[in-house]
Amino acid sequence: MTDKTQAAPRARRALPRPLRSRALPVWWPVAAGVLAGGLLGGAYGVATPPEYTATAYVVAVPTEESDPAAALGFAQAYGRVATQLAVLGDAQVWAGVPVRTLQEHVRAETSPDAPMVSVTATAARPAQAADMANAVARALTRHAEDARAATHVGLRQFARAVKPAEPSSAPAALTGLVGACAGGLLGALALLVRPRRAPREEGPAAAVPGPAVAADAQGRL
Template sequence: MNQESGPTQHRRTGGAARAWSRRAVWLLPGAIALGSLSGLVYGVVKAPQYAATSYVVVVPAEKGDASAALGFAQAYGRVAMDVAVTGDAAVAARVPVATLRAGVQAATSPDAPMISFTARSEDPGRAVEMADAVARAVVTNSSLTQGSTGVKVLNFSRATKPTEPVSPSVAVSVLVGGCAGGLLGGLGLLVRPRREPDEPYAAVPGPAQAGAVQAGAVQAQSAPAQTAPAQAPVRKASSQKEPV
């Protein structure tokens, strides 16, 4: 199998990084524009939602304990939707049971024995009917069980017809969509290919060249060292004169 050398792989990686950098210039603005457009479409197409809230209060019965009212308020808040379905609240509100369960939320207070029922619907009048129907069902149920529970539920405040929607406006939808698009675009920039530094790579010898270099090194180690030729000693001239 052929393996790519270091310089070739470096050039391909660097080229991919540069190409990605050129495309990434438009990634973040494009993502923001696409998110804003999606928010605009959602704000225009999505129907506005209206909310209406009805309140009930839990009070002790004639021989009931006042301290038990708060605990029973928490209990009624948890089972309110089941009580409403059993008490034909969906029939009174003229909506299906699934719509009633999905459109009404019960909330309790930790400090007061009060329960709120908030209904959401595209029709303001329908939201009022759903909230009041659930509240009446809970009041009716408590009147049947007050002999054993020692508490009863009373209507505290009926729901009023809303005049303004509670769903986000078109401007808010565009802003949220733009922020979401910018977030996704920023995440896309984080996963771009990393550009390698422009450093030269040392050439790696092939198998044949490496074997030749190794053989030459072994031959150089086994060859005897060359010594310089010995020089003949120089005889000094005699300074004595011959007799006449």
């Protein structure tokens, strides 16, 4: 009878072991983050329409009454006013789009070493992107020509924007890869910050005394 009573606590203590073997592995947040991030990133890339980018270039040319240093300075100034309403108001006629569209999808950049202004436009269609960039560059050139008598610097078209052959937006495969990396990183962070469980001590009968040990102790008393 003593053997049966001593075997009962051991059987009870052995019950959680199959449950622990069926638990999820420790690194499951990382795998779940990679899978979820990859799916979301790929879905974003498929749902987002492609964008095309075209760029036109104009160069500042000094007159006989000016010098190259002045041309470089006015090129910086024209780069700042290229996306202003005074220029875009004229450009919308040639681009065939509203001024608001030009304000949102056209940007101008200058070089600190060369008197050049680049006008870049993005659109859902390749031809529209090229038309928007060329329209803003043409309008900027006309405004510079109107002020040429006072600035002694004019703008000339250096290169027209051409219709892009490929979209500039990221494909679905790339967005899926970026999403998987981001999801894996978040899963790893969640794995690091989650509380750790203290190891369970499974000692012999000293942790949970059996009925036989308790009866023997009472007999001695």
